[in-house]
Amino acid sequence: MIYLDNAATTLRKPQCVIDAVVQAMNSMGNAGRGAHSNSLSASRVVYDTRCKVAKLFGCKRPDHVVFTCNSTEALNIALNGIFEPGDHVITTDLEHNSVLRPLYRLEKEGVIALDFVPADKQGRPNYASFEGLIRENTRAIVCTHASNLTGNMIDIARVGKIAHNHGLLFVVDASQTAGAVPIDMEAMDIDILCFTGHKGLMAPQGTGGLCIREGVEIRPFKVGGSGVHSYDREQPSPYPTRLEAGTLNSHGIAGLSASLDYVNQIGVEAIRSHENALMRRFYDGVSKINGITVYGDFDSERTAVVTLNIWDEDSSMISDVLFEDYEISTRPGAHCAPRMHEALGTTEQGAVRFSFSWFNTEEEVDAAIRAVAELAE
Amino acid sequence: MRVKKPTLIITFATTTQAMAVEKFCGDNQLPGRIIPVPREITAGCGLSWKAAPEDKEQLATALEGSGLGYEEMYIIEI
Known part of the structure:
Protein backbone atom coordinates (compact mmCIF):
# COMPACT_ATOMS: atom_id res chain seq x y z
CA MET A 1 0.00 0.00 0.00
CA ILE A 2 1.21 3.50 -0.87
CA TYR A 3 -0.13 6.10 1.53
CA LEU A 4 -0.43 9.55 -0.07
CA ASP A 5 -3.01 11.13 2.23
CA ASN A 6 -0.61 12.78 4.63
CA ALA A 7 -2.41 16.13 4.55
CA ALA A 8 -5.26 14.34 6.35
CA THR A 9 -2.99 12.58 8.81
CA THR A 10 0.48 11.12 8.57
CA LEU A 11 -0.03 7.38 8.71
CA ARG A 12 3.52 6.39 9.45
CA LYS A 13 4.89 7.72 12.75
CA PRO A 14 8.49 7.54 13.94
CA GLN A 15 9.09 4.48 16.16
CA CYS A 16 10.24 6.78 18.98
CA VAL A 17 6.73 8.32 19.02
CA ILE A 18 5.05 4.94 19.33
CA ASP A 19 7.50 3.89 22.06
CA ALA A 20 6.91 7.12 23.99
CA VAL A 21 3.12 6.62 23.98
CA VAL A 22 3.46 3.01 25.14
CA GLN A 23 5.85 4.02 27.90
CA ALA A 24 3.52 6.84 28.96
CA MET A 25 0.55 4.48 29.09
CA ASN A 26 2.52 2.19 31.38
CA SER A 27 3.67 4.89 33.77
CA MET A 28 1.94 8.23 33.65
CA GLY A 29 -0.75 9.44 36.05
CA ASN A 30 -2.88 12.53 35.62
CA ALA A 31 -0.81 15.66 34.98
CA GLY A 32 -1.45 18.33 37.61
CA ARG A 33 -3.67 16.10 39.74
CA GLY A 34 -1.46 15.14 42.68
CA ALA A 35 2.18 15.06 43.73
CA HIS A 36 2.93 11.34 43.60
CA SER A 37 5.56 10.19 41.17
CA ASN A 38 3.09 9.01 38.51
CA SER A 39 1.29 12.33 38.39
CA LEU A 40 4.52 14.30 38.53
CA SER A 41 6.04 12.29 35.69
CA ALA A 42 3.03 13.26 33.56
CA SER A 43 3.28 16.91 34.63
CA ARG A 44 6.97 16.96 33.78
CA VAL A 45 6.42 15.48 30.31
CA VAL A 46 3.62 17.96 29.61
CA TYR A 47 5.73 20.90 30.75
CA ASP A 48 8.75 19.71 28.80
CA THR A 49 6.57 19.42 25.69
CA ARG A 50 5.27 22.97 26.18
CA CYS A 51 8.89 24.15 26.15
CA LYS A 52 9.63 22.23 22.94
CA VAL A 53 6.50 23.55 21.19
CA ALA A 54 7.31 27.12 22.28
CA LYS A 55 10.84 26.78 20.93
CA LEU A 56 9.76 25.29 17.59
CA PHE A 57 7.24 28.06 16.87
CA GLY A 58 9.06 31.01 18.46
CA CYS A 59 6.48 31.46 21.24
CA LYS A 60 8.22 33.43 23.97
CA ARG A 61 6.34 31.86 26.90
CA PRO A 62 6.04 28.07 27.36
CA ASP A 63 3.14 28.74 29.76
CA HIS A 64 1.29 30.34 26.84
CA VAL A 65 1.31 27.01 24.97
CA VAL A 66 -2.14 25.46 25.52
CA PHE A 67 -2.78 21.84 24.60
CA THR A 68 -5.95 20.76 22.78
CA CYS A 69 -6.95 17.62 20.93
CA ASN A 70 -6.44 19.13 17.46
CA SER A 71 -6.39 22.36 15.42
CA THR A 72 -10.17 22.50 15.27
CA GLU A 73 -10.42 22.66 19.06
CA ALA A 74 -7.61 25.21 19.19
CA LEU A 75 -9.33 27.39 16.58
CA ASN A 76 -12.68 27.11 18.37
CA ILE A 77 -11.06 28.19 21.64
CA ALA A 78 -9.32 31.10 19.94
CA LEU A 79 -12.22 32.31 17.78
CA ASN A 80 -14.87 31.97 20.49
CA GLY A 81 -12.63 33.70 23.02
CA ILE A 82 -11.41 36.90 21.40
CA PHE A 83 -14.36 38.65 19.75
CA GLU A 84 -16.87 41.12 21.16
CA PRO A 85 -20.25 41.98 19.62
CA GLY A 86 -19.75 44.40 16.75
CA ASP A 87 -16.29 43.17 15.76
CA HIS A 88 -15.39 42.77 12.09
CA VAL A 89 -13.20 39.84 11.00
CA ILE A 90 -11.24 39.23 7.81
CA THR A 91 -10.49 35.72 6.59
CA THR A 92 -9.81 34.09 3.20
CA ASP A 93 -11.27 31.80 0.57
CA LEU A 94 -8.49 29.31 1.28
CA GLU A 95 -9.83 28.32 4.69
CA HIS A 96 -10.83 24.91 5.97
CA ASN A 97 -14.16 24.46 7.74
CA SER A 98 -12.29 24.46 11.07
CA VAL A 99 -11.90 28.22 10.53
CA LEU A 100 -15.04 28.83 8.46
CA ARG A 101 -17.65 27.18 10.67
CA PRO A 102 -16.68 28.88 13.96
CA LEU A 103 -16.68 32.21 12.09
CA TYR A 104 -19.97 31.50 10.27
CA ARG A 105 -21.57 30.63 13.61
CA LEU A 106 -20.36 33.85 15.23
CA GLU A 107 -21.66 35.73 12.19
CA LYS A 108 -25.05 33.99 12.41
CA GLU A 109 -25.27 34.77 16.14
CA GLY A 110 -24.78 38.43 15.30
CA VAL A 111 -21.44 38.70 17.12
CA ILE A 112 -19.19 39.46 14.16
CA ALA A 113 -19.31 40.74 10.60
CA LEU A 114 -17.21 38.70 8.19
CA ASP A 115 -15.34 39.49 4.97
CA PHE A 116 -13.30 37.24 2.71
CA VAL A 117 -10.07 37.86 0.85
CA PRO A 118 -10.86 36.26 -2.52
CA ALA A 119 -8.77 33.62 -4.26
CA ASP A 120 -8.20 33.45 -8.02
CA LYS A 121 -8.62 30.36 -10.22
CA GLN A 122 -5.19 29.12 -9.18
CA GLY A 123 -6.21 29.41 -5.53
CA ARG A 124 -3.95 32.40 -4.79
CA PRO A 125 -5.14 35.03 -2.31
CA ASN A 126 -5.41 38.63 -3.41
CA TYR A 127 -3.00 40.27 -0.94
CA ALA A 128 -4.23 43.79 -1.69
CA SER A 129 -7.65 42.78 -0.37
CA PHE A 130 -6.40 42.26 3.19
CA GLU A 131 -5.71 45.96 3.55
CA GLY A 132 -8.71 46.99 1.44
CA LEU A 133 -11.17 45.12 3.67
CA ILE A 134 -10.01 46.67 6.95
CA ARG A 135 -12.70 48.80 8.63
CA GLU A 136 -12.76 50.89 11.77
CA ASN A 137 -14.21 47.97 13.76
CA THR A 138 -11.97 45.24 12.31
CA ARG A 139 -10.59 43.18 15.19
CA ALA A 140 -8.65 40.35 13.56
CA ILE A 141 -7.33 38.63 10.48
CA VAL A 142 -7.76 34.85 10.64
CA CYS A 143 -6.03 32.82 7.98
CA THR A 144 -4.49 29.53 7.13
CA HIS A 145 -0.77 29.14 6.52
CA ALA A 146 -1.49 26.81 3.58
CA SER A 147 -4.55 25.55 1.74
CA ASN A 148 -5.28 21.92 2.57
CA LEU A 149 -6.76 21.59 -0.93
CA THR A 150 -4.18 23.11 -3.27
CA GLY A 151 -1.06 23.26 -1.06
CA ASN A 152 -0.71 26.98 -1.87
CA MET A 153 0.89 28.83 1.03
CA ILE A 154 -0.10 32.28 2.22
CA ASP A 155 2.78 34.65 2.91
CA ILE A 156 2.07 34.79 6.63
CA ALA A 157 4.79 37.32 7.43
CA ARG A 158 3.31 39.69 4.85
CA VAL A 159 -0.22 39.35 6.25
CA GLY A 160 1.07 39.57 9.84
CA LYS A 161 2.72 42.88 9.06
CA ILE A 162 -0.54 44.23 7.64
CA ALA A 163 -2.42 43.04 10.75
CA HIS A 164 0.00 44.61 13.19
CA ASN A 165 0.34 47.85 11.23
CA HIS A 166 -3.42 48.26 11.74
CA GLY A 167 -3.47 47.05 15.36
CA LEU A 168 -5.36 43.84 14.49
CA LEU A 169 -5.04 40.41 16.07
CA PHE A 170 -3.51 37.85 13.73
CA VAL A 171 -4.73 34.25 14.13
CA VAL A 172 -3.03 31.56 12.02
CA ASP A 173 -4.21 28.02 11.26
CA ALA A 174 -0.99 26.02 10.89
CA SER A 175 -2.68 22.64 10.44
CA GLN A 176 -0.96 22.02 7.11
CA THR A 177 2.44 23.45 7.97
CA ALA A 178 3.39 22.76 11.61
CA GLY A 179 6.45 20.52 11.53
CA ALA A 180 6.77 20.72 7.74
CA VAL A 181 7.45 24.45 7.26
CA PRO A 182 9.41 26.80 9.56
CA ILE A 183 7.15 29.03 11.68
CA ASP A 184 8.31 31.89 13.88
CA MET A 185 5.53 33.72 15.72
CA GLU A 186 7.73 36.74 16.41
CA ALA A 187 9.11 37.16 12.90
CA MET A 188 5.67 36.52 11.35
CA ASP A 189 3.75 38.80 13.75
CA ILE A 190 1.44 35.94 14.79
CA ASP A 191 -0.72 36.51 17.89
CA ILE A 192 -2.36 33.08 18.09
CA LEU A 193 -0.97 30.03 16.30
CA CYS A 194 -3.23 26.97 16.12
CA PHE A 195 -1.57 23.66 15.29
CA THR A 196 -2.24 19.94 15.22
CA GLY A 197 0.15 17.14 16.14
CA HIS A 198 -0.99 14.35 13.87
CA LYS A 199 0.00 15.75 10.46
CA GLY A 200 3.42 17.26 9.76
CA LEU A 201 4.62 16.79 13.32
CA MET A 202 3.98 13.02 13.00
CA ALA A 203 2.54 12.82 16.53
CA PRO A 204 -0.55 10.86 17.63
CA GLN A 205 -4.05 12.01 16.76
CA GLY A 206 -5.64 13.85 19.68
CA THR A 207 -2.71 16.25 20.09
CA GLY A 208 -2.45 19.90 19.14
CA VAL A 228 -5.51 24.20 41.40
CA HIS A 229 -7.79 26.64 43.28
CA SER A 230 -10.51 24.01 43.51
CA TYR A 231 -12.80 26.08 45.74
CA ASP A 232 -12.94 29.03 43.34
CA ARG A 233 -16.15 29.19 41.34
CA GLU A 234 -14.37 30.48 38.25
CA GLN A 235 -11.71 28.94 36.06
CA PRO A 236 -8.25 30.17 37.20
CA SER A 237 -7.11 33.01 34.97
CA PRO A 238 -3.38 32.27 34.37
CA TYR A 239 -2.48 30.50 31.12
CA PRO A 240 -2.37 27.63 30.29
CA THR A 241 -4.79 26.54 33.08
CA ARG A 242 -7.35 29.09 31.90
CA LEU A 243 -7.89 27.21 28.64
CA GLU A 244 -7.14 23.62 29.70
CA ALA A 245 -10.11 22.48 31.81
CA GLY A 246 -10.20 18.69 32.22
CA THR A 247 -7.60 15.97 31.94
CA LEU A 248 -5.07 16.49 29.19
CA ASN A 249 -4.17 13.81 26.65
CA SER A 250 -0.83 13.31 28.39
CA HIS A 251 -0.24 9.96 26.70
CA GLY A 252 -0.58 11.63 23.34
CA ILE A 253 1.46 14.61 24.49
CA ALA A 254 4.28 12.20 25.41
CA GLY A 255 4.15 11.07 21.77
CA LEU A 256 4.14 14.69 20.62
CA SER A 257 7.21 15.30 22.77
CA ALA A 258 9.05 12.44 21.06
CA SER A 259 7.90 13.62 17.63
CA LEU A 260 9.25 17.11 18.34
CA ASP A 261 12.61 15.55 19.20
CA TYR A 262 12.46 13.59 15.95
CA VAL A 263 11.56 16.65 13.87
CA ASN A 264 14.26 18.73 15.54
CA GLN A 265 16.83 16.02 14.99
CA ILE A 266 16.15 15.95 11.24
CA GLY A 267 15.34 19.64 10.97
CA VAL A 268 12.16 21.24 9.62
CA GLU A 269 14.04 22.54 6.55
CA ALA A 270 15.35 19.05 5.73
CA ILE A 271 11.85 17.57 6.09
CA ARG A 272 10.43 20.30 3.90
CA SER A 273 13.10 19.83 1.28
CA HIS A 274 12.42 16.06 1.07
CA GLU A 275 8.64 16.46 0.92
CA ASN A 276 8.84 19.25 -1.64
CA ALA A 277 11.15 17.19 -3.85
CA LEU A 278 8.56 14.37 -3.87
CA MET A 279 5.77 16.86 -4.58
CA ARG A 280 7.73 18.38 -7.50
CA ARG A 281 8.59 14.96 -8.90
CA PHE A 282 4.92 13.99 -8.84
CA TYR A 283 3.83 17.34 -10.32
CA ASP A 284 6.39 17.11 -13.13
CA GLY A 285 5.23 13.56 -13.86
CA VAL A 286 1.48 14.14 -13.95
CA SER A 287 1.17 17.70 -15.25
CA LYS A 288 2.29 16.74 -18.76
CA ILE A 289 -0.18 13.83 -19.07
CA ASN A 290 -3.04 14.53 -21.47
CA GLY A 291 -6.37 14.86 -19.63
CA ILE A 292 -4.91 15.85 -16.26
CA THR A 293 -5.85 19.14 -14.62
CA VAL A 294 -3.63 20.13 -11.69
CA TYR A 295 -4.89 22.84 -9.32
CA GLY A 296 -2.86 25.44 -7.46
CA ASP A 297 0.14 27.68 -7.93
CA PHE A 298 3.42 25.84 -8.52
CA ASP A 299 5.50 29.00 -8.96
CA SER A 300 5.22 30.12 -5.31
CA GLU A 301 5.92 28.68 -1.87
CA ARG A 302 3.79 25.62 -1.22
CA THR A 303 3.34 22.47 0.82
CA ALA A 304 3.77 18.88 -0.41
CA VAL A 305 0.30 18.59 -1.93
CA VAL A 306 -0.73 17.97 -5.56
CA THR A 307 -4.45 18.02 -6.30
CA LEU A 308 -5.78 17.02 -9.69
CA ASN A 309 -8.63 15.70 -11.78
CA ILE A 310 -8.58 13.26 -14.67
CA TRP A 311 -10.72 14.45 -17.60
CA ASP A 312 -14.19 15.04 -16.15
CA GLU A 313 -14.21 11.88 -14.01
CA ASP A 314 -15.75 11.98 -10.54
CA SER A 315 -12.87 12.45 -8.10
CA SER A 316 -14.39 9.90 -5.70
CA MET A 317 -14.36 7.21 -8.38
CA ILE A 318 -10.76 7.98 -9.33
CA SER A 319 -9.67 7.80 -5.69
CA ASP A 320 -11.53 4.52 -5.27
CA VAL A 321 -9.89 2.97 -8.34
CA LEU A 322 -6.48 4.20 -7.17
CA PHE A 323 -7.00 2.31 -3.94
CA GLU A 324 -8.70 -0.81 -5.31
CA ASP A 325 -6.48 -1.37 -8.36
CA TYR A 326 -3.20 0.28 -7.32
CA GLU A 327 -3.35 0.28 -3.47
CA ILE A 328 -2.70 4.01 -3.43
CA SER A 329 -4.47 6.02 -0.68
CA THR A 330 -5.60 9.50 -1.71
CA ARG A 331 -8.36 11.90 -0.70
CA PRO A 332 -11.19 12.82 -3.12
CA GLY A 333 -14.16 15.17 -2.75
CA ALA A 334 -14.46 18.54 -1.06
CA HIS A 335 -11.73 18.34 1.61
CA CYS A 336 -13.78 20.54 4.01
CA ALA A 337 -12.75 23.56 1.92
CA PRO A 338 -15.96 24.76 0.22
CA ARG A 339 -14.85 28.26 -0.76
CA MET A 340 -11.61 26.98 -2.24
CA HIS A 341 -13.51 24.57 -4.47
CA GLU A 342 -15.81 27.42 -5.53
CA ALA A 343 -12.77 29.49 -6.52
CA LEU A 344 -11.28 26.58 -8.48
CA GLY A 345 -14.60 25.69 -10.12
CA THR A 346 -14.53 22.12 -8.75
CA THR A 347 -17.60 22.01 -6.49
CA GLU A 348 -19.26 19.27 -8.58
CA GLN A 349 -16.27 17.16 -9.53
CA GLY A 350 -14.28 17.55 -6.33
CA ALA A 351 -10.59 16.76 -6.77
CA VAL A 352 -8.11 14.01 -5.94
CA ARG A 353 -5.43 15.09 -3.49
CA PHE A 354 -2.02 13.44 -3.30
CA SER A 355 -0.04 14.56 -0.22
CA PHE A 356 3.46 13.49 0.70
CA SER A 357 5.33 12.97 3.96
CA TRP A 358 8.85 12.48 5.26
CA PHE A 359 8.39 8.71 4.98
CA ASN A 360 7.36 8.62 1.30
CA THR A 361 9.87 7.61 -1.37
CA GLU A 362 10.59 8.44 -5.00
CA GLU A 363 9.56 4.88 -5.92
CA GLU A 364 6.13 5.47 -4.40
CA VAL A 365 5.81 8.74 -6.30
CA ASP A 366 6.74 7.06 -9.57
CA ALA A 367 4.17 4.32 -8.99
CA ALA A 368 1.52 6.97 -8.39
CA ILE A 369 2.50 8.79 -11.61
CA ARG A 370 2.17 5.52 -13.58
CA ALA A 371 -1.25 4.87 -12.05
CA VAL A 372 -2.50 8.35 -12.96
CA ALA A 373 -1.13 7.97 -16.51
CA GLU A 374 -2.96 4.66 -16.95
CA LEU A 375 -6.23 6.08 -15.67
CA ALA A 376 -5.95 9.03 -18.05
CA GLU A 377 -5.49 6.83 -21.15
CA MET B 1 2.67 10.94 66.09
CA ARG B 2 4.76 12.51 63.39
CA VAL B 3 6.80 15.40 64.76
CA LYS B 4 6.03 18.68 62.97
CA LYS B 5 8.85 21.06 62.10
CA PRO B 6 9.17 24.45 60.40
CA THR B 7 9.20 24.08 56.63
CA LEU B 8 9.48 26.50 53.73
CA ILE B 9 6.56 26.17 51.31
CA ILE B 10 6.40 28.04 47.99
CA THR B 11 3.05 28.10 46.15
CA PHE B 12 2.30 28.60 42.46
CA ALA B 13 -0.52 29.90 40.29
CA THR B 14 -0.53 26.87 37.98
CA THR B 15 0.91 23.38 37.66
CA THR B 16 2.89 24.72 34.71
CA GLN B 17 4.58 27.30 36.95
CA ALA B 18 5.39 24.56 39.47
CA MET B 19 6.96 22.44 36.73
CA ALA B 20 8.96 25.37 35.43
CA VAL B 21 10.34 26.01 38.93
CA GLU B 22 11.11 22.33 39.48
CA LYS B 23 13.10 22.25 36.25
CA PHE B 24 14.85 25.51 37.10
CA CYS B 25 15.80 24.30 40.60
CA GLY B 26 17.00 20.97 39.22
CA ASP B 27 19.13 22.66 36.55
CA ASN B 28 20.65 25.02 39.14
CA GLN B 29 21.12 22.55 42.02
CA LEU B 30 18.70 24.47 44.24
CA PRO B 31 17.27 22.60 47.27
CA GLY B 32 13.75 21.23 47.67
CA ARG B 33 11.08 19.16 45.98
CA ILE B 34 7.45 19.22 44.83
CA ILE B 35 4.76 18.26 47.36
CA PRO B 36 0.98 18.78 47.49
CA VAL B 37 0.01 22.17 48.93
CA PRO B 38 -0.46 21.67 52.73
CA ARG B 39 -3.93 22.42 54.09
CA GLU B 40 -2.47 25.08 56.38
CA ILE B 41 -2.00 27.22 53.27
CA THR B 42 -5.03 26.36 51.17
CA ALA B 43 -7.76 23.80 51.23
CA GLY B 44 -7.64 23.69 47.43
CA CYS B 45 -5.35 21.31 45.63
CA GLY B 46 -2.19 21.87 43.68
CA LEU B 47 1.56 21.60 43.88
CA SER B 48 4.05 23.49 46.03
CA TRP B 49 7.81 23.52 46.57
CA LYS B 50 9.06 22.26 49.91
CA ALA B 51 12.48 23.17 51.31
CA ALA B 52 14.18 23.97 54.60
CA PRO B 53 13.50 27.41 56.15
CA GLU B 54 17.17 28.33 55.87
CA ASP B 55 16.94 27.95 52.08
CA LYS B 56 14.38 30.75 51.81
CA GLU B 57 16.70 33.59 50.84
CA GLN B 58 18.61 31.55 48.28
CA LEU B 59 15.41 30.33 46.65
CA ALA B 60 13.74 33.75 46.71
CA THR B 61 16.72 35.40 45.05
CA ALA B 62 17.05 32.66 42.44
CA LEU B 63 13.34 32.51 41.57
CA GLU B 64 12.94 36.27 41.37
CA GLY B 65 15.97 36.40 39.07
CA SER B 66 14.60 33.58 36.89
CA GLY B 67 11.48 35.45 35.83
CA LEU B 68 9.43 32.29 36.45
CA GLY B 69 7.60 33.70 39.47
CA TYR B 70 5.67 32.07 42.30
CA GLU B 71 2.59 32.94 44.33
CA GLU B 72 3.75 33.07 47.95
CA MET B 73 6.43 31.83 50.34
CA TYR B 74 5.44 30.54 53.76
CA ILE B 75 7.25 29.01 56.71
CA ILE B 76 4.81 26.71 58.48
CA GLU B 77 4.89 23.78 60.90
CA ILE B 78 4.06 20.64 59.00
Missing part, protein backbone atom coordinates in the same frame (compact mmCIF):
# COMPACT_ATOMS: atom_id res chain seq x y z
CA GLY A 209 -2.76 23.30 20.68
CA LEU A 210 -2.47 27.01 20.48
CA CYS A 211 0.48 29.28 21.13
CA ILE A 212 -0.49 32.70 22.43
CA ARG A 213 1.51 35.90 22.30
CA GLU A 214 2.02 37.53 25.71
CA GLY A 215 -0.74 40.05 26.39
CA VAL A 216 -3.36 38.43 24.12
CA GLU A 217 -6.47 37.61 26.17
CA ILE A 218 -8.66 34.62 25.27
CA ARG A 219 -11.80 33.86 27.29
CA PRO A 220 -12.13 30.17 28.24
CA PHE A 221 -14.36 28.14 25.91
CA LYS A 222 -14.68 25.31 28.47
CA VAL A 223 -14.33 25.42 32.24
CA GLY A 224 -13.89 22.67 34.81
CA GLY A 225 -11.20 20.75 36.65
CA SER A 226 -7.88 22.54 36.87
CA GLY A 227 -5.97 20.83 39.68
